[in-house]
Amino acid sequence: MTGWLIRTFVPNAEDTGDPTVRTRYGLVASVTCIVCNALLCLGKGAVGVVAGSVSIVADAVNNLSDASSNVVSLLGFKLASRPADEDHPYGHGRYEYLAGLVVAVLVCAIGINLVMSSANKIAHPEPTEFGPAVVAVLVLSMAVKLWMATFNRRLGRAISSETLEATAVDSRNDVIATAAVLASAVVSQLVGIDLDGWAGLAVGGFILWSGIQLVREAVSPLLGKVPDPAYVEHIRDKIMSYPGVLGTHDLMVHDYGPGRQFASAHVEMAAEGNPLDQHDLLDNIEQDFKDDEGLVMTLHFDPIVTNDPQVRDMRHWIDLAVKDIDERLSIHDLRCVPGPTHTNVIFDCVRPTDCALSASELRARVSELVRDHYPRAVCKITVDESYVSSRQ
Incomplete structure (x- = not known):
């Protein structure tokens, strides 16, 4: 699938030093991820509301935020492709680094929001429904996100893009988060104790920690990090x-x-x-x-x-x-x-x-x-x- 997308939408894909080719890579990655995240948000949101699961709803909101991050990445690649002008003789390439920073900040915001909503669920527990629909949507979400992580990592390494690498890490985090939600739902059914809020709290903490790491990585090139030895x-x-x-x-x-x-x-x-x-x-x-x-x-x-x-x-x-x-x-x-x-x-x-x-x-x-x-x-x-x- 990844190879087909590159061959179809990125002419001269091997010439990754060409700014036009870089922009094409960024556009393909961003549009693909926007579509996937929007569909996952709708599916998980509907199931989460019906099941009354704060962790599933939070996971759906996470996908919506991911779609927003993909829009930011799309704008970053477009702005970075602008040629040099009188006020910016070195071009606008650092817009791509700024886009990566915004994505990292959004990941932190998602983690904070999930921690807060999960803490509220722990303080004020409500029953969570569990059924085949919950399992199906979570398993499907994990499969899609795993492909997205691989997809963004491959494209990010092809063009040495911090933004796409950050998006790949975010997708990987989503796989872990969804797996934790699914595991807590299964365990809750087996032992009769609702772990939904605790699972959301653990996932939120992990996402927040990962977001902080992404912020550090995104800020580094803007501050002038040492070049690769x-x-x-x-x-x-x-x-x-x-x-x-x-x-x-x-x-x-x-x-x-x-x-x-x-x-x-x-x-x-x-x-x-x-x-x-x-x-x-x-x-x-x-x-x-x-x-x-x-x-x-x-x-x-x-x-x-x-x-x-x-x-x-x-x-x-x-x-x-x-x-x-x-x-x-x-x-x-x-x-x-x-x-x-x-x-x-x-x-x-x-x-x-x-x-x-x-x-x-x-x-x-x-x-x-x-x-x-x-x-x-x-x-x-x-x-x-x-x-x-x-x-x-």
């Missing part, structure tokens, strides 16, 4: 694969929505080389990232002295020595300015965000380490923060 490593490996590149550092990746990433980095090359040739190489690297991955890359040239063995050896020693302080530390852009009484050793040191030492403490420790090995050295250190990972 595998993606960072891929960028570095690709830059280093070009002839003449000696190193790269100060990588930054900015996310303006799925498929709308921008990055910048410094590239170390031999100071003795032809600057026109080196500039041309950097232009080619930037263009390759744009053509191959749709990533807008800006590269800065850092000249490295390669024909002075003393400077080369010092750079290598310091880069290894700082790892005695913290194995994640690294240095770059080292150059030496010799004088009659001392030599200024100028370089940058990358400090992980969770490093135990402050920038000033780190600067002092590294300076002491270098001075013990090179007595004439006076370190001029710029402490850089890592913007891609505390593990790099």
Whole structure:
């Protein structure tokens, strides 16, 4: 079924980097889920009212809220597909993240509402009817929701969509919630104790907890979360694969929505080389990232002295020595300015965000380490923060 929907309604489905294709995926997922949730709401609502079950009625309201969430997702994909304009030169891709946040908040609201209604049922119990219709509608609901969870997860992973991933988790929660409602109804009939309110309370708490987790995940990209370490490593490996590149550092990746990433980095090359040739190489690297991955890359040239063995050896020693302080530390852009009484050793040191030492403490420790090995050295250190990972 999922494959048929993709083949029928998503032309060029394999080109997931195309914003138009992403929007198509989002539209198919949203419309499909709206229809399914609306039908489930009507079916469960009717059975829940007849049976007098607060948990079944709450489950039906949950489906109605899910349909509303799907409408939000639909609007999010549509708005995210709008092209860049004068006021938003980076496009509108973050609308998709906002839609995911709204969906997560709605999940929390559903959990709170279910907890309150269930607590009221516990405080003021009323008889709950149980029959074949209740079992049939709940089993059918679980089957549909299980398919929807799989459907949204597949599409969400295909286009790396936080919104569809959140919708998949919500559908999974619905399967668990409906299973709990069905189990409580069966147990209530067997032992003669009405557990409807308690089942609703447990389900509501689970949905609320899941919603809070979804809110955290949805807020993270809006705040500027660290990029995937595998993606960072891929960028570095690709830059280093070009002839003449000696190193790269100060990588930054900015996310303006799925498929709308921008990055910048410094590239170390031999100071003795032809600057026109080196500039041309950097232009080619930037263009390759744009053509191959749709990533807008800006590269800065850092000249490295390669024909002075003393400077080369010092750079290598310091880069290894700082790892005695913290194995994640690294240095770059080292150059030496010799004088009659001392030599200024100028370089940058990358400090992980969770490093135990402050920038000033780190600067002092590294300076002491270098001075013990090179007595004439006076370190001029710029402490850089890592913007891609505390593990790099």
